[in-house]
Amino acid sequence: MPPLPGFSGNGFTSRSEAVAASKALLRPLAPYLSQGHARVKIPVTSGAHFDDTAGELEGYARPLWVVATLLAARRHHTDEADAASGELLNHWVKGLQNGVDPSHAEYWGAIGDWDQRMVEAEVISFALLSAPADFYTPLDETAKSNLKAWLNGLNGKIMPENNWRWFRVFSNLALIQVCGEDRDTYWPLIKQDLDTLDQFYLADGWSSDGIWRPAVTDVKDEGTGENAARGRHADYYSGSFAIQFSQILYTKFAAELDPQRCSIFKKRAHEFIQSFWSYFDTDGTSTSSPRSAIPFGRSLCYKFAMGAFYAAFAYAGLCDDSHSLTSHGAVKGMLLRHMRWWAAHSQDIFWPDGTLNIGYLYPNMYMCENYNSPQSPYWALKSLIVIALAQNDPFWVAPELPHPLQTTMAEPSQTSVQVVKPARQIVCHSASGRHHFLLSSGQFCVWPMKATQAKYAKFAYSSAFGFSVPTGPLLAQMAPDSTLALSRDGGETWAQRWISIGETEFRLVAVEGQSAGVTAMVSRWKPWSSANVTIESTSIPPCDKWPDWHVRVHRVRSYDPLESPFTAVEGGFAISAPRKGDNRVMQTTKLPDAAHVSLDKMDQDGMAMETAHEALVVSEAGASGIVDFSPRSHGAIARGDVMRPDPNTNIMVTKTMIPNIRHERKSWDAEEVIIASGVFAVAGKEGNSKETEARWLRRPGLSFSAQGEKKSDKTAISIFADISSQCFRS
Template structure:
């Protein structure tokens, strides 16, 4: 699939890896090597430190340089484990010797680990490499060097670690030491960590990542950490811990039924939660299934799993903004964007993406590689709505639009832009999500798929970060999410989220009841999906009347009472007041040009929005949210959105109308 160009892009602004078809095992090996090669110019003389940019993190610079060294090992070790080779392997061999040698302090030494030290994270790929690629990481070391590696890794056995997925990093350090026969392997510490990690399991294949009672089930619970770690362990520890390994494979089979809902037919995964700069690590779970040789649950087959992974890699290979001119990763998502990053994202952090290269440890004879890549997307998984009970999501790919409705997730500790990453009503693989650049204007707030509220006349805005009382309800065959938000004392916002319906597949419905017992007027602004905000000429969309809007080359914004619609080469996005008889609020429709670099996928976005100033004690809003993304690189046209926008509008279920009528 050729990538869609959102604007008049210069011909030289192309992704450096787009010529690779990424169809075979050899193609994926070449992709990995092409990503490893540029790191040579940024590597220290002793190989232990890779410096990729001048950025700040909450941890020290030496740990950031260790990230640059360690994280590419996920890919390099997998390549070697699968029988591949890489001419630059010696850089990492030397780096391990020098990074763990305290006599190199001030030069190449990584430094000793303290409690909750970022260095602990990087022990995970190092331990994995010891286990699967000892020819690079161990066999060439002399006894003194092996002693120093063991001593350095062993430090974490006596240090405090966060009570999260981080415990897996110590497990992997010990697993690696055990595989190479190091006397520093601590079996008691590893078993205690494993037993505790198993208490995170909450059913249906899902494990929480954080305190009990807090719903934070993002990619760390799947491809970034927990699921992948369990699958790698199930392969490497089968002889020592067979019962636990089988349990992990069982969890993965259950989890796969839910996780497939986060991917679309074009290979994109739905951006949700933190660490989006890890990019194609989103698809590492599919690679880990192959690495662990899990027997797959129907309707998934190895050809389907291969397609899910390779389409995701192809998508990322075609994103020019994901790479610097020399082929190293930028910090961001589809383009360089520090606004979305967390305070633990260094320039080397991005190479967590290399977990997706676990598939290279799988031999060519494995059906993952030997079977032909499967259909675009399993037929049985298309055009459906599925309730995902544990993450409090409702997934839908009706109408060519893959999304999740969400209520109840939140981060248990401070994370930059946490409200945007966990608190939105909907998240989309096609449109991504936006993060605020500030909170003084709606342009700064970039409140896509949120309801922003203000109690100071619009001087500052607030979006939900802590959702309360979130639950599913099923009435007359329809399941929706219902939840509460309390932005200020005396203000309550209750929300119902209803998924798309076959009769209106491009829409989902939101209903809000806002109670205000304060003396303040509550201003609200509810956004739909943020969409690329330029026409084919690269200029900002203009406001047009409905008769002008349409045609293969006519794009623009529609603004009127109760409606806002934006049509661009990326598709169409809109919001309407459904205005049932019980709804008292009639809102103004506006297309807001959000601040540049707020959306993950496009740097210049426009956001259809409904505005209202509430002085009454109670107001109900009923909102239809419309989205039709362009697929397969074709330009948008009136035919692609007009029928859905005008003729297939949704309705509010009678059960909710009764509540609105009182």
């Protein structure tokens, strides 16, 4: 795909460069504006679950994130009002009048129950609130009446119990603040939705996208009744895509109307920023490997919208120079590094005409959701609302400060581990290994969404290696990176973690040489609802001794013997597979069972090797490997394997390999089986094979011991130095 002039390669070092990027993103849409300027239809044939008119409304509304801010900024930046840009921006002003006019051919239609139009109403309300002199004042009385009627159409309609409630809040807020409607009529409606949104709050500034499914004493009762439609997910919708973003904008536009709640939302934003920074890698410029925000959850076709929390934080004036994470320079650095990274890695995010495509780093329909129309990706423009701030605003004047990890990690080998309890995640960073990733435990989404297990229920998600989504039901089509896939019918069908049982536990795991141990996460889940099999999975993060390794331990319990073959496949990170020299996918070398994977004879273009208990892939993207730490078990066979999954399964690169350990049993007569793995990863092409090999061989070992009166009560896990680089067997 061609780069987009003005955006691709943009340095994002100043407001003028951010404005140039914003205009560059708008220009390709101009040919696809309808005659009345109320709709945009990108010429790509793909459908969403809603009607095409709503999709074309998306195309009109979502660019308003920057159209409205550019128009508002003209008040203090008259030099930016060039004729070409001014004409383009005015098209959107004209489109609003026609879109809400029931007699016009481009009328968007009345808002119904569960209607996509509800989503776009928030952006339109933002345009009214941020640039009323452009979008409301010029309208004649008929147009104003039409606009008010259209926005009022959200009231009394059924909408999901999730972030959508914010869309109605902003529509009613615009009716009061801009359209002059009666406060006594609309304020109770705003308060009702805000009371619902308050039920999503978790802790430390985090909210889930909907009410968090409660854990109950009897697990059989979990997910029943009204809780059946509720999941447990706190993702980018908790921050940049929706909830925090909307809360912060509310503090700007409703400060006089609702000062008490605005104070609460400001406090939550300042709490949220204390952990949200950790989801962003330190690298904003390097093209050696993709490393920026950690991709996780749904709607990743919104691309650089992941940084919108920081844009809103600055836009609403929440920066506070008395604290390191909230200062103008710190917030500026987090946002602009993020945008700079996307500008440097934008070679495949645009169609040839310059419009954004559906996908993450390249066009990919396997990862999209049923609510993605060709126009949906323009939600990404939320991250650019900061251009509304004047050139002399403290945000633009302040020097850009480095990533928090670059200021706090004095020792290059130090490992940073941040426990984010509200999200049930641990964010991990190895400065020397250049790898930034998170461990996740217990999140799930119950909606009938494509690739839901892949987006929420894997054990790890990486800023360098991303994650993979399935293309079909076979194992190579499922692309089981960072997960445990199980089959009880010889590989005909496979199950992975999806819905967890009970709440995630945080436990301390003993580590040799560290008095405090490390915090691990434990989740419980059932691979098959029809079988009496439960799994307790423990995820153990890296530590200073083993900065490139994390460990997973699964206690698989069966209370009914399985006569059929049982197979389990534990996957490491998916890594780019093409060789550097000729771009061919690497071939896998099988080593003798007694051997260990060594890099002594590694081809300069990479290697893929497997032994009885290990698998390792080294490519230009870095290194990804896995080692079997499972205790010996009678009747079980384990072997290292390098899988070549379907192309286009990974959201960041098109062709990957997945190192994995394959466990097989002809039948299952044991009550409990332990599957344990050490997962290794180093990102980027920096360093050399000797350094990578040393890191690969400096691995942890495991020991297991039962605690309590019954073996099934708890198993203590100890980690110790594996000096001989041998897999430990107890």
